[in-house]
Amino acid sequence: MVPDQDKQSLPLPPDGAPDLECAICFSQFNNVFRTPKMLQCKHTFCLECLARMNIKSSEPDAIQCPLCRGVTPLPDLGLPKLENNPTILSYLPEAMQRVYSVRFNRSRGKLQVKRPCTVSNSLDVGLPTPPCASSNQAPWRRRVQELLNKPVCRTLIKVLVSLLMVLLICVLIYLLRPQE
Numbered sequence: 001m002v003p004d005q006d007k008q009s010l011p012l013p014p015d016g017a018p019d020l021e022c023a024i025c026f027s028q029f030n031n032v033f034r035t036p037k038m039l040q041c042k043h044t045f046c047l048e049c050l051a052r053m054n055i056k057s058s059e060p061d062a063i064q065c066p067l068c069r070g071v072t073p074l075p076d077l078g079l080p081k082l083e084n085n086p087t088i089l090s091y092l093p094e095a096m097q098r099v100y101s102v103r104f105n106r107s108r109g110k111l112q113v114k115r116p117c118t119v120s121n122s123l124d125v126g127l128p129t130p131p132c133a134s135s136n137q138a139p140w141r142r143r144v145q146e147l148l149n150k151p152v153c154r155t156l157i158k159v160l161v162s163l164l165m166v167l168l169i170c171v172l173i174y175l176l177r178p179q180e
């Protein structure tokens with residue numbers, strides 16, 4: 001094992017072993033959320049960092065490499081289906097050789113392990129910013145909301161409700177009057 005200070009100063013340790021840390025988050029790769037994922041430009045980052053980048057990106061179907069700006073289109077089945085870096089994987093400890101199947105739920109901003117395991121089952125990686133915050137609200141509801149926000153309308157509604165109450169009370173008094 002290479003001491004930590006050597007790993008930071010040299011991208012490749014003298015024995016030719018690959019860098020086992022993600023260049024974005026400086027965390028060691030693992031077999032769950034930090035699986036080493038290789039882009040088409042052969043640069044490797046952890047799945048978690050790629051997921052975070054993808055969520056913030058305006059181009060959800062592709063990943064732009066932060067090192068060389070090369071664009072990698074995402075596989076149809078999503079981010080976790082990007083190719084693992086086999087060299088880095090082979091340098092991981094024995095117990096991490098089996099890579100967990102991870103699902104990426106972009107709309108909910110979650111990475112989830114498909115089968116329960118000893119590590120935490122899901123990881124929040126942030127939420128995508130919706131193109132328009134109120135676009136998923138029904139138009140009439142937005143109109144009503146806008147109307148209600150106007151002070152004039154609010155006063156008008158209050159007056160109407162008061163009048164209705166008075167009318168209702170009058171009707172009740174009329175109905176409950178002593179019969180002759």
Ligand SMILES: [Zn+2]
Nearest residue numbers: 022025046049
């Ligand atoms: Zn990372």
Ligand SMILES: [Zn+2]
Nearest residue numbers: 041043065068
């Ligand atoms: Zn690259």
